[in-house]
Amino acid sequence: xxxxxxxxxxxxxxxxxxxxxxxxxxxxxxxxxxxxxxxxxxxxxxxxxxxxxxxxxxxxxxxxxxxxxxxxxxxxxxxxxxxxxxxxxxxxxxxxxxxxxxxxxxxxxxxxxxxxxxxxxxxxxxxxxxxxxxxxxxxxxxxxxxxxxxxxxxxxxxxxxxxxxxxxxxxxxxxxxxxxxxxxxxxxxxxxxxxxxxxxxxxxxxxxxxxxxxxxxxxxxxxxxxxxxxxxxxxxxxxxxxxxxxxxxxxxxxxxxxxxxxxxxxxxxxxxxxxxxxxxxxxxxxxxxxxxxxxxxxxxxxxxxxxxxxxxxxxxxxxxxxxxxxxxxxxxxxxxxxxxxxxxxxxxxxxxxxxxxxxxxxxxxxxxxxxxxxxxxxxxxxxxxxxxxxxxxxxxxxxxxxxxxxxxxxxxxxxxxxxxxxxxxxxxxxxxxxxxxxxxxxxxxxxxxxxxxxxxxxxxxxxxxxxxxxxxxxxxxx
Numbered sequence: 473x474x475x476x477x478x479x480x481x482x483x484x485x486x487x488x489x490x491x492x493x494x495x496x497x498x499x500x501x502x503x504x505x506x507x508x509x510x511x512x513x514x515x516x517x518x519x520x521x522x523x524x525x526x527x528x529x530x531x532x533x534x535x536x537x538x539x540x541x542x543x544x545x546x547x548x549x550x551x552x553x554x555x556x557x558x559x560x561x562x563x564x565x566x567x568x569x570x571x572x573x574x575x576x577x578x579x580x581x582x583x584x585x586x587x588x589x590x591x592x593x594x595x596x597x598x599x600x601x602x603x604x605x606x607x608x609x610x611x612x613x614x615x616x617x618x619x620x621x622x623x624x625x626x627x628x629x630x631x632x633x634x635x636x637x638x639x640x641x642x643x644x645x646x647x648x649x650x651x652x653x654x655x656x657x658x659x660x661x662x663x664x665x666x667x668x669x670x671x672x673x674x675x676x677x678x679x680x681x682x683x684x685x686x687x688x689x690x691x692x693x694x695x696x697x698x699x700x701x702x703x704x705x706x707x708x709x710x711x712x713x714x715x716x717x718x719x720x721x722x723x724x725x726x727x728x729x730x731x732x733x734x735x736x737x738x739x740x741x742x743x744x745x746x747x748x749x750x751x752x753x754x755x756x757x758x759x760x761x762x763x764x765x766x767x768x769x770x771x772x773x774x775x776x777x778x779x780x781x782x783x784x785x786x787x788x789x790x791x792x793x794x795x796x797x798x799x800x801x802x803x804x805x806x807x808x809x810x811x812x813x814x815x816x817x818x819x820x821x822x823x824x825x826x827x828x829x830x831x832x833x834x835x836x837x838x839x840x841x842x843x844x845x846x847x848x849x850x851x852x853x854x855x856x857x858x859x860x861x862x863x864x865x866x867x868x869x870x871x872x873x874x875x876x877x878x879x880x881x882x883x884x885x886x887x888x889x890x891x892x893x894x895x896x897x898x899x900x901x902x903x904x905x906x907x908x909x910x911x912x913x914x915x916x917x918x919x920x921x922x923x924x925x926x927x928x929x930x931x932x933x934x935x936x937x938x939x940x941x942x943x944x945x946x947x948x949x950x
């Protein structure tokens with residue numbers, strides 16, 4: 473018989489041959505029968521004997537059976553379907569076996585619980601329940617018997633909540649192996665219930681998570697230890713910071729309270745030196761006058777240093793108040809320039825002032841702004857050997873911009889960050905010959921911060937420097 477095939481997604485499945493094939497097959501079989509018996513038919517009288525010998529009868533039955541089988545094979549499709557289903561079942565078994573091997577290699581086991589029988593069915597032997605097999609399924613009691621006592625109640629609670637809420641559940645717990653070792657497992661599953669809410673069955677997976685959980689706990693312990701050390705160190709630093717701040721406040725308060733005791737002797741020295749230089753007690757020799765000038769110069773320098781120290785101490789201790797008032801910045805700049813002009817004349821420097829025609833009026837602390845401008849301009853005069861010093865004032869959208877330009881030796885870019893540090897002096901050819909405490913710029917920056925402003929600096933070696941004081945129209949007193 474000829475076979476015909478049709479294509480399906482997974483294999484070729486035999487289809488039914490056309491009905492005409494059955495007729496052709498039957499005619500061929502009948503013709504073969506006639507060929508076999510034609511000689512007997514020609515003999516005439518031997519036909520009955522032939523049939524008596526039952527050969528003809530056997531051939532006739534064979535013909536009927538073959539025709540019936542051919543007819544049924546061609547007209548009954550379920551025979552082919554059975555063969556196809558058997559082939560699919562074999563493929564499915566192979567895929568299930570492959571999946572079982574993959575899950576076993578990953579430490580994952582599937583399970584199913586039947587609420588009617590109370591049995592827990594495992595596809596393979598479970599090392600957690602060595603006494604359980606396919607012939608003897610596990611029960612809930614068997615399963616709970618190996619669960620660590622610390623996790624048993626919570627596991628039951630999670631299972632019952634899943635039944636009540638009709639949700640999936642997931643829980644990580646420990647079991648106790650026969651050798652007494654406690655290992656970690658993770659169970660996940662879902663419960664099927666009837667319309668009345670009664671559980672019918674549950675199914676899910678059981679995973680071996682012992683190695684990952686132990687590593688995670690070790691990492692958590694290390695993390696907690698690190699956090700504890702960081703917290704302890706942070707507390708130590710906080711206490712040290714508070715201690716240092718307390719000591720700094722005590723230092724600032726001490727220096728501020730010593731203002732009278734430090735200034736009084738110097739004022740007495742300056743007063744008596746001035747009296748002697750005026751010749752009131754009597755005439756002085758040139759040598760005596762020279763030495764007294766040295767004493768007065770040193771006393772003035774010491775008084776300026778003490779004043780700067782006291783100002784810094786008061787600012788750091790919070791003892792400086794900002795007194796806001798309406799200030800005409802044009803007049804303030806011109807007044808400072810007039811005060812410092814004799815110092816510039818002594819060094820033969822040109823001191824110029826550039827202010828706008830329209831007055832710049834601000835609400836700020838006039839004394840502190842004046843102190844900042846004096847410090848900046850005085851530094852420019854001290855560190856400029858020849859050339860000029862220019863003080864310029866201009867208005868900005870938010871306030872004012874006061875710049876002090878000089879034609880001094882200038883500074884390198886890497887030295888600019890050190891300018892506003894206390895007691896810091898940039899080493900160049902002039903610093904060794906010019907007296908200074910290194911507090912002027914530090915104090916000026918602190919005063920500018922109190923007024924809500926800042927001081928910026930630009931400098932080029934050999935081309936001088938420019939210090940800019942930037943203030944807003946109304947000082948905040950921060």
